[in-house]
Amino acid sequence: MSISRRNVLLEGCAIWAGVIATQIPGVVALAQGQPPRRRSVGDLQLNDPIVQAWRDGVRQLKQTPASKAISWANFAAIHGNANAFNLCPHGNWYFLPWHRAFLLMYERTVRQLTGHNDFALPYWDWTADRQLPAAFSQPTWNGQTNPLYESQRSMSPTDSLPDEIVGQGVIATILGETPFETFGTSRPSGQDSLDQSWINCKGCGVSGTLEATPHNNVHNIVGGLMGGTQSALDAIFMMHHCNIDRIWAVWNVNNQNSNDPLWTDMTFQNNFYNPDGSFYSPKVSDLYTPETLGYTYGLAPPPAAAAAPAIMALGDKMKTLYATPNMSSTAGIKSFTAPNVQHAAATATKPLDIAVEVDRNLLVAAARRAPAGAGNELLDFNTARERAASGPRALAFIRDIAVTQHKNTLYRVFIDCDYLSQGTPISDPHYVGTFGIFGVHEDRGGKAAAKPSIVVDLTRAIKRVYGSATELSGRIRIQILPVPNTSTAGPPGTAAPGRIEVAFVSA
Amino acid sequence: MGDRRLRLMGTAGALVVAVMSQSSIAGQDRPLVATVTNPTVVTATAAPVADQGVASQSPTRVIISVTAFRPPHDGAVQAVVKVQKDGDRTEQEIGRFGMFPNAEFKAADPSKAQRFGLPLPKELAGGEAVKLNVYLVPFKGDGGGAMLEIGGAEIR
Numbered sequence: 044m045s046i047s048r049r050n051v052l053l054e055g056c057a058i059w060a061g062v063i064a065t066q067i068p069g070v071v072a073l074a075q076g077q078p079p080r081r082r083s084v085g086d087l088q089l090n091d092p093i094v095q096a097w098r099d100g101v102r103q104l105k106q107t108p109a110s111k112a113i114s115w116a117n118f119a120a121i122h123g124n125a126n127a128f129n130l131c132p133h134g135n136w137y138f139l140p141w142h143r144a145f146l147l148m149y150e151r152t153v154r155q156l157t158g159h160n161d162f163a164l165p166y167w168d169w170t171a172d173r174q175l176p177a178a179f180s181q182p183t184w185n186g187q188t189n190p191l192y193e194s195q196r197s198m199s200p201t202d203s204l205p206d207e208i209v210g211q212g213v214i215a216t217i218l219g220e221t222p223f224e225t226f227g228t229s230r231p232s233g234q235d236s237l238d239q240s241w242i243n244c245k246g247c248g249v250s251g252t253l254e255a256t257p258h259n260n261v262h263n264i265v266g267g268l269m270g271g272t273q274s275a276l277d278a279i280f281m282m283h284h285c286n287i288d289r290i291w292a293v294w295n296v297n298n299q300n301s302n303d304p305l306w307t308d309m310t311f312q313n314n315f316y317n318p319d320g321s322f323y324s325p326k327v328s329d330l331y332t333p334e335t336l337g338y339t340y341g342l343a344p345p346p347a348a349a350a351a352p353a354i355m356a357l358g359d360k361m362k363t364l365y366a367t368p369n370m371s372s373t374a375g376i377k378s379f380t381a382p383n384v385q386h387a388a389a390t391a392t393k394p395l396d397i398a399v400e401v402d403r404n405l406l407v408a409a410a411r412r413a414p415a416g417a418g419n420e421l422l423d424f425n426t427a428r429e430r431a432a433s434g435p436r437a438l439a440f441i442r443d444i445a446v447t448q449h450k451n452t453l454y455r456v457f458i459d460c461d462y463l464s465q466g467t468p469i470s471d472p473h474y475v476g477t478f479g480i481f482g483v484h485e486d487r488g489g490k491a492a493a494k495p496s497i498v499v500d501l502t503r504a505i506k507r508v509y510g511s512a513t514e515l516s517g518r519i520r521i522q523i524l525p526v527p528n529t530s531t532a533g534p535p536g537t538a539a540p541g542r543i544e545v546a547f548v549s550a
Numbered sequence: 551m552g553d554r555r556l557r558l559m560g561t562a563g564a565l566v567v568a569v570m571s572q573s574s575i576a577g578q579d580r581p582l583v584a585t586v587t588n589p590t591v592v593t594a595t596a597a598p599v600a601d602q603g604v605a606s607q608s609p610t611r612v613i614i615s616v617t618a619f620r621p622p623h624d625g626a627v628q629a630v631v632k633v634q635k636d637g638d639r640t641e642q643e644i645g646r647f648g649m650f651p652n653a654e655f656k657a658a659d660p661s662k663a664q665r666f667g668l669p670l671p672k673e674l675a676g677g678e679a680v681k682l683n684v685y686l687v688p689f690k691g692d693g694g695g696a697m698l699e700i701g702g703a704e705i706r
Contacts (some may be wrong), residue, residue, distance in 0.1 A: 259648035
């Protein structure tokens with residue numbers, strides 16, 4: 044589907060959604076504007092209405108007997124039971140469209156059950172949020188059993204998905220794969236008809252990176268029910284597959300689906316349910332565009348490169364900050380200095396842990412800022428940078444650092460990590476960044492060099508750590524942990540900053 | 551004496567040929583099995599052009615066929631695939647995949663094998679064949695009990 048046609052569909056989505064919706068029992072037609080937007084669960088607070096609607100919908104479905112068509116157990120059984128997969132395709136080209144329709148069944152049902160017509164399934168963006176979303180890892184919520192929690196999972200709340208499975212490099216590989224049968228897994232070998240048996244011909248095609256690497260491995264790493272044929276019994280399944288679905292939508296911005304009739308014309312006959320219990324039997328070609336199905340990821344074609352006022356304004360403020368170390372506040376900048384930093388040093392066994400009292404409201408603003416994205420998805424880095432520059436951000440200035448053994452030491456920065464140790468990986472959500480020191484303390488013609496200062500951007504770590512927190516204090520702990528810079532390096536050195544400031548900057 | 555020597559040489563030669571034949575048969579027909587402690591090596595050869603189909607439109611990939619899998623006693627494993635680089639005797643990872651569901655699997659026949667496509671970098675894609683090191687790597691624990699059987703690999 045070309046971008047221009049997609050634009051027409053986006054602009055006319057209200058009309059389309061209304062037309063489609065009126066033909067589907069139990070679905071409310073949307074009068075105006077975009078359909079409900081699927082958002083990252085990492086950006087939603089635990090009491091966000093979307094999270095609450097999902098909880099309520101899952102709870103109601105779980106409380107309904109399995110004998111009913113509209114029940115948690117019966118929906119999951121469509122995918123598979125304890126012994127085998129049922130209707131769900133894996134390892135062939137129906138993988139993506141079938142799971143899109145499967146998710147749609149849940150989304151529409153939850154709208155019907157909860158009356159929340161703006162509900163849209165959140166997705167688990169495991170590239171940005173490597174740990175299980177908090178809403179799914181708490182056994183209880185508001186004094187009740189949490190229907191989103193599963194005790195059988197192998198993945199603990201503090202485990203992190205690795206870069207090799209879900210990192211930006213993997214996503215870049217996925218989005219660069221063409222044509223559709225490479226990206227979305229290929230047709231079953233030997234397929235020569237639209238017989239229903241080709242849909243769940245297991246592993247008959249060639250799995251692309253999307254299915255083989257993040258899809259399969261996240262299932263297995265989460266483990267428990269998610270690792271097996273009953274995976275749809277775990278409520279995190281839908282968030283995981285929502286992200287897979289979103290990646291397909293992102294890929295479609297620049298790439299077209301297959302036009303082979305053996306794919307486009309396949310009907311998932313009586314595979315799913317409408318909210319009223321009647322069968323929902325879409326064809327693959329009915330499932331191309333989220334907006335026609337009643338939801339959106341808010342993907343827009345990349346705009347032409349233009350002037351970047353936010354980037355320029357941010358740059359001016361950064362110059363001011365660099366030039367004025369002791370500044371406390373000016374328009375768009377608010378700085379807070381940690382007391383009693385002198386004489387405190389970071390060592391390998393005892394990281395430096397300095398609390399900085401800040402304005403709670405500014406911390407909230409940074410934690411809640413809308414995600415900007417890196418630009419990789421639409422390959423529009425200018426727009427991504429402009430969006431990133433326009434929101435509130437928090438920076439830590441670590442000044443006048445006295446170091447030892449700097450030549451074999453990396454200095455890792457974290458925030459508010461209660462379990463920080465040499466074993467804490469850089470994939471941990473509390474991780475901010477790493478700095479090294481080169482050529483310090485060298486006597487230059489009889490004059491001692493100034494001690495180095497560095498600045499690190501705390502914003503993304505603040506979003507990860509505080510983004511879904513319901514209560515925030517006005518304090519942030521800056522932590523510095525020295526680690527060896529190679530496996531053969533000797534013991535790491537130390538770092539003793541003379542001053543630590545946290546500055547909140549808005550362009 | 552000369553005849554006996556000739557006969558001995560002939561016998562030895564036949565034995566050598568037999569041993570080599572066994573080795574080559576082992577490389578092609580005996581299943582290639584990777585465990586956590588023992589990776590396996592599989593040679594991927596270029597698929598015939600007629601078999602390429604849609605794949606001929608896309609960048610080069612290695613297609614790996616998995617004919618059997620057994621999960622570890624505890625947790626999960628992933629297959630990590632690296633290309634051997636003869637020039638400097640190093641290896642380069644080209645991708646990794648997981649088996650889903652995380653359950654025992656045995657293909658009833660080769661057509662039921664699970665297949666995974668991994669991108670092959672251009673600088674490695676020029677020859678007729680590449681050798682792949684397939685490692686089985688646990689996510690947690692030691693991955694004991696896990697096994698991955700490779701039915702074959704080809705370049706497309």
